[in-house]
Amino acid sequence: MAAASSLELSIALDPHRTEPLHRQLQNAIRTHIRTGQLIEGARMPSSRRLADDLGVSRRMVVDAYEQLIAEGYLTARQGSGTRVARTDRPLPTPPRSPTCEPTPTPPRCDFRPGVPELAAFPRAAWGRALRRQLRSVPTADLHYPHPQGHVHLREALADYLGRVRQARTDAAHLLICSGFTQALTLLCQALRRAGATRVAMEDPGLPTVPLIVRAQGLHPVPIPVDQDGIDVNVLASAVADAVVVTPAHQFPTGVVLAPHRREALLRWARGGHLVIEDDYDAEFRYDRFPVGVLQGLAPEHVILAGTTSKTLCAAMRLGWLALPSSLVAPVTDSKHLADHGSAVLDQLALTDFLTTAEYDRHVRAMRGRYRNRRDALTQALRHHAPELSLAGACAGLHLLAELPPERHEAAVVQAAGRDHLHLDGLARYRHTPNTGRHGLVLGYGNLATTAVEDGARLIARALACSA
Known part of the structure; x- marks a missing residue:
């Protein structure tokens, strides 16, 4: 500067x-x-x-x-x-940083999954939306918010989710929260009060899910994932009260829940269980129209969770739950006790984004950018590291690069780290150690386009050094 x-x-x-x-x-x-x-x-x-x-x-x-x-x-x-000012007297010492840890060396290429392109956040459009809302917001809306969320945002979200994700919900069944972590925390609290004891989850899957479940006094139950998604037969024998799934684009393997598994999962849900559907990045589908949400097929048995963390940025801390009728009151009570409701002005700005189609325009533009980046990465990997088998690249912000049997996942990750290349191995997302296939989870959402080729070369070098 x-x-x-x-x-x-x-x-x-x-x-x-x-x-x-x-x-x-x-x-x-x-x-x-x-x-x-x-x-x-x-x-x-x-x-x-x-x-x-x-x-x-x-x-x-x-x-x-x-x-x-x-x-x-x-x-x-x-x-x-x-x-x-005059400097002939001792000046106060500026406050020291609370941490004495050295500044970490930034990675040459950062393939961490789950991060959108942060520089593409629509600052100007968001600022205009916020200013419009500040000029028109009623004084009464500056009081403590309704714990379920501002009704205008819930109405706009119900329209958007029905139009884009084929969800079946309305303002009365939606709750605004600060992201998926809070969403799952609130749900686990309500489930425990209702007598639930066990919550199942995909294996491999998001590492924080079992931590959240345990923190709320419930028992996590890992269920294996294969090329068709979560194994519903294993789930049915696991005696779980609920299950957390990512059916549109499984995290981290990227598989889409197969039609026969979707039907089996809905039958399981209608048998007295709950499905918690984490619809975390399904708007970014590249090879066909996004798969509709399960919630739209069984709204009283499937809870839909979504956030702006992948479409806008995680710093927004805005998410939502489309709840069955029986859970609206208990989850709203939990939200009230947690923080008395999410920030109103941010909710109103997101409402503006949704009602003016600014949100749709941004998602559509980013879908094209991510598709191009996905294509560049897959092409570069096939050229520099053809021994990798790529999967899960049809949607989202990451793909899975499966390793050949002679490559050891931990050795590849360590070799990449020596080159200041940030990679996650599939083992990081396993709830049951030493099971299933091995691979690298490569996020490309926040990877500079100019870094794609260099990143592929560094991955190839890590593979060679780990041999």
Whole structure:
């Protein structure tokens, strides 16, 4: 970033460092004052000028100046601007970071799954939506929110989920939460109060699911996944009260639940059980139209969970549950006790996104970008690492690269790490150790297009080094 040229200062802010930009700016000015590069009485550039020079927001510069004035490094006087304070007295030591851990070396290529393209977040459109809502939001809506979520968002979501995912729900059966982790936590609390003891889950699957289940006093039951999805015959004999599944694009293997398994799972659900359907990235389907949700076929037996974490970004912390009638009240009670409801202004901005079709436009645009990145990655891997067998690439933000029998998964991951290549092995997602196939789970959602070819070469080198 540019320097504060009016004072010939070298203030370089690095957005890739773990230290926030505002703290980098404060520390840089402190250092210039302590070392004498900024002398007593020197006039600081205006907040607008410095913000323009550094390419940051004016608000961040104003906040930095105010903090340094409070610490005695700067002074501000009407008509005189902001100046360097007298330095003939000891100045307070800036607060140290709460962590003393060294800054980790950023990976050369980061194939972590489950992360969308963060730089593609529609900042301008989101800002416009938020400003529109701020101008029109009724004063009453600034009170504590309804724990089930703002009714306008629930209505907009019901329309969207019915139109795009073939869900059958309405505002009365939807609950807004802060993401899938809270969604599953609330459901487990309600299930336990209703007398449930065991919750099944796909194996391999999301590592946090058994942790959440155990934390709520329930027993996790891993169910194997094969090329047709979760094995419903094993599930039926497992004596579970509920099951967590990803039928549209199984995480992490990428398989789609086969039609005969879908039918069997719905029969199991109608027999007095609950299916928790994690519909985490099904909007990104590349080879055909997305598979409709199970919930639309049995809304009183299947709970649909979704979030904006893959379509927009995880920092949004907005998700939803489409609940059966019997669970609306108990899950809403749990949400009320957890946090009294999700942030209203964010809910209203998402409502604006949905009702103006901005959300649809963004998802459609990102679907094309991810498809191109998927195609580039699969082509590069077939060229540089043809021994890998690719699966699960028809949808989502990741694919599974199965290893040949002579390759040891842990050795490949370790070799990749030595090259500063971030890879996850399939073993990380297993709930039952040393079972099933071996492979690499490669997320490409947040992988720069220019890094695809280099990443494929590094994977090939990791394979060669692990032989």
